[in-house]
Amino acid sequence: MRSFARLCLCHLWLHATSDPSLTPELELEPEPEQSEQRYRGMIIDAGSTGSRVWIFAWSPGPCQHDALPSMVTPTVVASYQVKGGLSSASAKLNDTLTELLNFAEDILKDRKEDWHRFPVYLLATAGFRRLRPEHRENVLMTVRHILGESHFHLEPDFVRILSGEEEGAYGWLAVNSEMGSLTDPGTDSVGVLDLGGASMQITFVPEADRSVLQHSFPLFLQGRQSNLYSASYLQFGLREAQRLLQRQLIGKALVAETTEVLEHPCLPRGSNSTELLIGDADAQADAAAAGANAFPPLSATWHGKGQYDDCVEKLTELFDKNAPCYLPACTFNGRYQPTLGARRFVAFSAFSWVVDVLGLPAETTALEDIENAARYVCKMDWALLHERWQLGEQALQTLCFSAAYVVVLLHHGLGFDKKSQQIIFVPQGNISWAKGAIIWEANNRFSRQQPLCVPARPAVTNVCTGTPE
Numbered sequence: 001m002r003s004f005a006r007l008c009l010c011h012l013w014l015h016a017t018s019d020p021s022l023t024p025e026l027e028l029e030p031e032p033e034q035s036e037q038r039y040r041g042m043i044i045d046a047g048s049t050g051s052r053v054w055i056f057a058w059s060p061g062p063c064q065h066d067a068l069p070s071m072v073t074p075t076v077v078a079s080y081q082v083k084g085g086l087s088s089a090s091a092k093l094n095d096t097l098t099e100l101l102n103f104a105e106d107i108l109k110d111r112k113e114d115w116h117r118f119p120v121y122l123l124a125t126a127g128f129r130r131l132r133p134e135h136r137e138n139v140l141m142t143v144r145h146i147l148g149e150s151h152f153h154l155e156p157d158f159v160r161i162l163s164g165e166e167e168g169a170y171g172w173l174a175v176n177s178e179m180g181s182l183t184d185p186g187t188d189s190v191g192v193l194d195l196g197g198a199s200m201q202i203t204f205v206p207e208a209d210r211s212v213l214q215h216s217f218p219l220f221l222q223g224r225q226s227n228l229y230s231a232s233y234l235q236f237g238l239r240e241a242q243r244l245l246q247r248q249l250i251g252k253a254l255v256a257e258t259t260e261v262l263e264h265p266c267l268p269r270g271s272n273s274t275e276l277l278i279g280d281a282d283a284q285a286d287a288a289a290a291g292a293n294a295f296p297p298l299s300a301t302w303h304g305k306g307q308y309d310d311c312v313e314k315l316t317e318l319f320d321k322n323a324p325c326y327l328p329a330c331t332f333n334g335r336y337q338p339t340l341g342a343r344r345f346v347a348f349s350a351f352s353w354v355v356d357v358l359g360l361p362a363e364t365t366a367l368e369d370i371e372n373a374a375r376y377v378c379k380m381d382w383a384l385l386h387e388r389w390q391l392g393e394q395a396l397q398t399l400c401f402s403a404a405y406v407v408v409l410l411h412h413g414l415g416f417d418k419k420s421q422q423i424i425f426v427p428q429g430n431i432s433w434a435k436g437a438i439i440w441e442a443n444n445r446f447s448r449q450q451p452l453c454v455p456a457r458p459a460v461t462n463v464c465t466g467t468p469e
Helices: 002-016 093-107 109-117 133-148 164-178 238-256 281-289 308-316 350-357 367-378 382-388 393-397 399-413 433-444
Strands: 039-046 050-058 075-083 120-124 159-161 191-195 199-204 216-221 224-234 262-264 272-278 298-304 345-349 423-425
Touching: 039 093, 039 109, 039 433, 050 093, 050 433, 075 093, 093 109, 093 133, 120 133, 120 433, 133 159, 164 191, 164 199, 164 216, 164 224, 164 345, 164 433, 191 350, 191 399, 238 262, 238 298, 238 308, 238 399, 308 367, 308 399, 345 350, 350 399, 350 423, 367 399, 393 399
Parallel strands: 039 120, 120 159, 191 345, 262 298, 345 423
Antiparallel strands: 039 050, 050 075, 191 199, 199 224, 216 224, 272 298
16 A cells, blocks of 8 residues: 555656645555554452452454444453452552552553553452441542552542442353353353352343343343343352351350360361351450450361261251242242253352362263262361362361352252253363453443544545555
8 A cells, every 4th residue: 555655646746846836745644553452451350368350452343333333352361369358357458459460560561651541440249248338448448549549540430349240240241252152142141150259149041931020130232132130149159158057057056055066067077177256366466465355266176077968958058948939939048030941051160169179070060970079078087188189278178068068059059950961160260250341341331541443444545546445
């Protein structure tokens, strides 16, 4: 194109030398670099046990006013995790966020002049939803201040706490984007199961003959609306469910007046672990050093029994199947859920961790396979578990519980068939709701810095030949 322009310029100059006012001034606009058309954005996933920054890249599409907008699908550039939840009162917010921001700046160092255009979001999940309102707001204000002083683009609502339904919907978006099944979500999409530390989400498009009556999450993409069923169960994440079971066992021990020995059917046989129930040992030590009185922390020492059937029986009692069901059919605690049908489901997060640790195949594992593996694990004594599994102490302590809980939750709680292979357990770390969040933001939020589409280049006509170039 540039060679043709030079030729025309020369041709016109030869015919215009007799009149200098006719000499054209032709300035060719340089083609934009590919990197300039690649946007960037960051999601900080502030989870209950750690925080991870995800860096995404995407390209804008051409603006087409006579057609439905095409969907922008960001891709993952890099991610980095810091242990420890930001919701913790003892968490060092500034140190944690600075470490995450430094990582992002290092990854994006070649685009330093564009940092002010790249949005940074901090989206908190169930760990924040459980906080007292005054503490929660203080933490969020501090986070906004720290991120506001960074080099990236921040708006007030970029820092917020997701509802459980949002978290489920973003997970659904992430999974179905990876599978390329967003064109017709009603027939092609898969359902999604996400098990975190504090909550659990189930999200899917109900069958065509069913209406979403509760927990409806409208999703508008590519000019089409889909109504997702998205339900979140707070306190039924892996870590919080363990605490629920502990409280139940302590309550029964108090009634039976056997609190001297606390037996736990879901912990490995022969193991002993001490759990802090109430108070803070460090705070008591500080108070004692200052000469002040403080209530001593309350701890419990658990003696593992490793009895799978007893473990399942106790776990089943956590799911209230007798609660009033005002809108049948219900799962537990009176929660409505449409018929699961034959749709495939993808499970990730802690679900995937359990299947992976047990050595089961991700795509062909039925719940009865997890149950058989759980029976095998639960009957092992503590010393043998140490020999067979190379896991951290805490993960090894809770392996029997985690495996049994996944079976009880999915079968007894949500109604999946034990023999069916309806659920695909994707490898751990391959999926995150954060990708769904950036898909939603990139396609639904107006941004002057990074518009969803860019005007198409107008056709250029060769002034010498009269033909388009």
